[in-house]
Amino acid sequence: MDYKQELITTIHDFGCDLELLEGRLTQLSEISPTAVLIPALYEELERPALTQIRDCLKDCEFVRTVVVCVRATTLEQYANTVEFFEIMPQRTLVIWENGPRVTQLLNKLREKGLDLLSFKGKGQAVWLGLGLASLQAEAIALHDADITTYDKSYPLKLLFPLVEKDLGLAFNKAYYARIGGEPLGFHGRVVRLFVTPLLTAMMDIFGYNNYLRYLSAYRYPLSGEFALTDDLALNTRIPGNWGLEIGLLAEVYRNVADKRIAQIDLGIFDHKHQSLGRSSNEGLRKMCRDIFRSILRTLVETERVTISREQIHTLRVKFRREAQDYTRQYFLDARFNNLHYDRHQEEMTVEIFEQVIAEAGDEYFRNPAGAQIPDWTRALAVMPALREQLREATRRDMVQARELTKNNSGEPSPPGDLEPN
Numbered sequence: 001m002d003y004k005q006e007l008i009t010t011i012h013d014f015g016c017d018l019e020l021l022e023g024r025l026t027q028l029s030e031i032s033p034t035a036v037l038i039p040a041l042y043e044e045l046e047r048p049a050l051t052q053i054r055d056c057l058k059d060c061e062f063v064r065t066v067v068v069c070v071r072a073t074t075l076e077q078y079a080n081t082v083e084f085f086e087i088m089p090q091r092t093l094v095i096w097e098n099g100p101r102v103t104q105l106l107n108k109l110r111e112k113g114l115d116l117l118s119f120k121g122k123g124q125a126v127w128l129g130l131g132l133a134s135l136q137a138e139a140i141a142l143h144d145a146d147i148t149t150y151d152k153s154y155p156l157k158l159l160f161p162l163v164e165k166d167l168g169l170a171f172n173k174a175y176y177a178r179i180g181g182e183p184l185g186f187h188g189r190v191v192r193l194f195v196t197p198l199l200t201a202m203m204d205i206f207g208y209n210n211y212l213r214y215l216s217a218y219r220y221p222l223s224g225e226f227a228l229t230d231d232l233a234l235n236t237r238i239p240g241n242w243g244l245e246i247g248l249l250a251e252v253y254r255n256v257a258d259k260r261i262a263q264i265d266l267g268i269f270d271h272k273h274q275s276l277g278r279s280s281n282e283g284l285r286k287m288c289r290d291i292f293r294s295i296l297r298t299l300v301e302t303e304r305v306t307i308s309r310e311q312i313h314t315l316r317v318k319f320r321r322e323a324q325d326y327t328r329q330y331f332l333d334a335r336f337n338n339l340h341y342d343r344h345q346e347e348m349t350v351e352i353f354e355q356v357i358a359e360a361g362d363e364y365f366r367n368p369a370g371a372q373i374p375d376w377t378r379a380l381a382v383m384p385a386l387r388e389q390l391r392e393a394t395r396r397d398m399v400q401a402r403e404l405t406k407n408n409s410g411e412p413s414p415p416g417d418l419e420p421n
Helices: 018-028 042-046 048-057 075-084 100-111 122-136 153-163 189-206 210-217 230-234 244-255 283-303 309-336 343-366 376-382 386-409
Strands: 009-011 034-041 065-071 091-096 139-142 171-180 226-229 261-269
Touching: 018 153, 034 042, 034 048, 034 122, 034 153, 042 048, 042 075, 065 075, 065 122, 075 091, 075 386, 091 100, 091 122, 091 386, 100 386, 122 139, 122 230, 122 244, 122 376, 122 386, 139 153, 139 230, 153 171, 153 226, 153 261, 189 210, 189 283, 189 309, 189 343, 210 244, 210 283, 226 230, 230 376, 244 283, 283 343, 309 343, 376 386
Parallel strands: 009 261, 034 065, 034 139, 065 091, 171 261
Antiparallel strands: 139 226, 171 226
């Protein structure tokens, strides 16, 4: 049995009593409110994963607030999203992240000298959602909208260690086994074939420093599922690119003592898969590019390491050797467990990822600065009531969405002061 502990605490599942944890968390959430934040694209409504997530969440009494941040191109799409979540018994807030009211609010912020409108995608959605969720909850769990294996144990495991104050945690990160598909096999190529061998190689080249040791302690550093306290949410800069998950870990490293960080086992996990992409601007190649640049930048920030082009060339060679060794280990593991494993395809993927290191390294030297959204404390220094104004904009958007839905159905319109549920 695996008892292994590293720099950060690992919370294993040794057959834990989920009913006992659920009862305790439900009780604790009355004193320390909880929230779940889901950044989503409108297209997710048409996929079965988000329906499963919604139907599981509505049975989670320990979740007091649900915040959904959606990118929708029309009011009709936004209204459909609001209607989709109407069955939720929890207070549910659906942020229209690119809607006119939120955009107007961010325009006011830009006029005061803080421009957040240049950031798009998941980073902006997470930033907006954390600001609103921190008004409602002391502990916030975040996860993606495309998880196909979702059940109520996910938010339960993420939130419980933060709400149980005796444990003293501020950040809890999920880890899991990415196994799925038909035939059954390993997923999670970016973690297995890029991040893990990359960190191993970097420690050999840049030294066994605290930051690289910290990143290596995470069993699944790219998981999009984590929970954090409201004060940490306000003091965290959110990366504005596909390096969000790894960049967020750098922010946690800067702000939180190791003893207040944990990772927790969610078991078998699967979600929507990305293609490799045809260039470094697409698919998993783009993700790897952003991840590598983020690690280089934060390594310099945290450890004051000097990085040279010669070291990047050396890293390419060392990375490939490490990654090839890992493919051999994955092959043995897959063979023993009767899992599908195409070792040749895995080796070809390693070669593609090696080329990404060269391209991303060149980009880093041209522009070492990262794309990070300023934390909420800075935004609140500019506009102290920004979170309350965001909540009011969301309330008005939801009222307008419900009016549109009722008008289209021929029912009477609701009064203008309707609150979100």
